[in-house]
Amino acid sequence: MASIDFDAIRREWDQHAAGEEEWTKSPSVNRSLRWREIDRVTSDARGVRTVLDVGGATGAFSIPLARRGFEVTHVDISPAMLAIARGKVEASPIEGGGSIRFLEGNAADLSAFADRSFDVVLNMDGPLSASGPEADRVLRESCRVTRRTLVVSAAHKAWVAASRRRDGKPRDGIRAFTASELRRFIENNGLLVERASGMGSLAHLCGNAYVAELVASGDTGAFEAFVDECEHFDRHISPDGPGSNDDTGLVAIARRI
Numbered sequence: 468m469a470s471i472d473f474d475a476i477r478r479e480w481d482q483h484a485a486g487e488e489e490w491t492k493s494p495s496v497n498r499s500l501r502w503r504e505i506d507r508v509t510s511d512a513r514g515v516r517t518v519l520d521v522g523g524a525t526g527a528f529s530i531p532l533a534r535r536g537f538e539v540t541h542v543d544i545s546p547a548m549l550a551i552a553r554g555k556v557e558a559s560p561i562e563g564g565g566s567i568r569f570l571e572g573n574a575a576d577l578s579a580f581a582d583r584s585f586d587v588v589l590n591m592d593g594p595l596s597a598s599g600p601e602a603d604r605v606l607r608e609s610c611r612v613t614r615r616t617l618v619v620s621a622a623h624k625a626w627v628a629a630s631r632r633r634d635g636k637p638r639d640g641i642r643a644f645t646a647s648e649l650r651r652f653i654e655n656n657g658l659l660v661e662r663a664s665g666m667g668s669l670a671h672l673c674g675n676a677y678v679a680e681l682v683a684s685g686d687t688g689a690f691e692a693f694v695d696e697c698e699h700f701d702r703h704i705s706p707d708g709p710g711s712n713d714d715t716g717l718v719a720i721a722r723r724i
Contacts, residue, residue, distance in 0.1 A: 471599045473544065473573055480545035480593070484525065488551055491527040494682045496670040497714035498527065499694045500701075501591065501620060504720055508587055508616040509537065515616075519585040521574045521609055522594030526552035529589075533567035540585070542572045544594070574598065574605045583614040583723070592715050595642065596622035602642035603652070610656035616722050617658055621649060623665060623717035625709030641715075646707055649719050658721035666718040668708025669700040675712050 491498070505528060509515050516538055520529040523541035525548050533539040533556075543549050549569050561567055572579065574594035590609040598605045609617060622643040644652075650663040670678050670693075681690055701708065710716015 471601050473575075473601075476597060477544050477546075479597075480524075480543075481547035484545060484547035484551055487548065488525045491525065494687075494690055495713050496667045496678060496694060496697055497620075497711045497716065499691075500666050500698060500711075501528070501618075501718070503694075503698065504618055504718060505532070505587075505589065508618060508720065509535070511616065515586040517585045517587070517614075519580070519588045519612060521577070521588065521590040521605075522592075523552065523569075523589075524548045524591075524593065526555055528591065529567060530555055530561075533561045533565040534563065536563050536565040538565065539567040540570065541567055542570045542574065542577070544571065544573055546571060575601045575608060576604075577608040577612050580612045582611055584612045586615045588613040588617045590617070590619045592620045592622070595619065596715055597641065599640050599642055606652060607656055610653060610658055610721075613658065613721075613723060616720065617653070619649065619653070619719045619721070620666065620715065621717045621719070622715040623710045625665070626712075626716045643715075644717060646717060646719075649717060653719060653721045657724060659724050660719055660721045662702075663719040664701050664706035664717070665708035665710040666701060666716050667697050667711025667713070668705050668716070669697045670711040670713070671709050671716070678711075678713070 518532050518537045518539045520541045523529040523543050529539050529541040553569055588609050595602050595605050622641050624643040624645050627641055627643045646663040650660045653660050
């Protein structure tokens with residue numbers, strides 16, 4: 468299998484940095500569901516102090532977690548993404564006992580960190596899905612540095628097929644999984660998967676127009692109620708569903724055995 472050009476990946480993410488920041492400013496079913504998982508694992512009764520955000524981009528998850536009092540390490544391959552994230556913290560410094568450090572780095576090589584360095588590791592989509600033939604190494608590294616809990620979101624094979632049909636664009640560079648494939652890979656690297664499923668599949672079934680209208684209404688209560696329904700659907704009705712249309716739609720939560 469051909470290797471991937473990480474310099475080209477870095478340039479692509481640099482070009483995408485402004486768009487990434489815009490994405491974080493509007494409600495997202497996918498992002499809301501991810502936050503719910505993050506909230507659960509960071510409020511674990513066993514205690515969580517350190518968090519690694521692999522591919523933290525412009526800080527959608529890492530900065531709020533630092534503001535909640537966690538010691539966060541934010542790694543990203545893109546200098547432009549890191550510049551935006553740093554700018555946010557410079558404009559509004561972290562208080563309340565939390566901290567954040569920003570590092571430029573490749574998700575496929577976390578050798579700067581020892582095994583089991585972080586209580587919680589987040590690997591949210593981009594560093595895994597966009598790494599193509601190196602995706603297995605990316606995921607293996609995230610498993611290695613996890614002390615307690617790993618939260619992964621990844622491209623769902625069903626999402627890739629549906630998006631290809633929708634716009635006709637190839638997704639050849641994307642590494643996608645089924646829920647069972649993602650579960651098997653993580654468990655082969657020493658973690659016990661508590662959940663591996665589609666994320667936001669009800670939103671997919673309702674369609675983009677319905678979700679867009681709900682977001683445009685500005686009714687946060689109605690939006691959160693819909694996210695409640697999405698979560699119930701994913702967990703109890705269709706765990707193997709394709710995920711939402713607003714992102715790649717597969718999530719896994721795993722704990723160190």
